[in-house]
Amino acid sequence: MSLKAERDLSFVAWSPGGTTLAAGTSKGNLVMFHRKTSKKETILGKHTKRISTGVWSSDGRLALAADDKVISISGPDGTSQASFDVKAEPSQLQWAPTKMDGRQKVVYLSTCVFVVISCVCAHRQWM
Numbered sequence: 001m002s003l004k005a006e007r008d009l010s011f012v013a014w015s016p017g018g019t020t021l022a023a024g025t026s027k028g029n030l031v032m033f034h035r036k037t038s039k040k041e042t043i044l045g046k047h048t049k050r051i052s053t054g055v056w057s058s059d060g061r062l063a064l065a066a067d068d069k070v071i072s073i074s075g076p077d078g079t080s081q082a083s084f085d086v087k088a089e090p091s092q093l094q095w096a097p098t099k100m101d102g103r104q105k106v107v108y109l110s111t112c113v114f115v116v117i118s119c120v121c122a123h124r125q126w127m
Helices: 001-008
Strands: 008-015 020-025 030-034 039-043 050-055 064-066 070-074 079-086 091-094 107-108 112-117 118-123
Touching: 008 050, 020 064, 030 064, 050 091, 064 091
Parallel strands: none
Antiparallel strands: 008 020, 020 030, 030 039, 050 064, 064 070, 070 079, 091 112, 112 118
């Protein structure tokens, strides 16, 4: 990664298990670094403005928030799964917890992401 690109980074987060590093840029692009293969994938135009925050779910989905007032949900490889508009620029995201049964097996995967906008909490569910 070049020094110019490093200055453009606005968000970074490791996936669960530390296999993939997601990096958002000030231009709204997403860069995925895969640790095992040493591959870098650049996904242009994920957002139209700076990616401000993001969070990985326990099952490997990535929720991103940007200054374009859009929340995007991506699969582990960066492919878009859903997106929705919010009324103001989000400051934080958090996935709802995944429910586990007594044997630590996943009963269902969370489809709810919480969004903090100007200290007002909202949530959005899809599927």
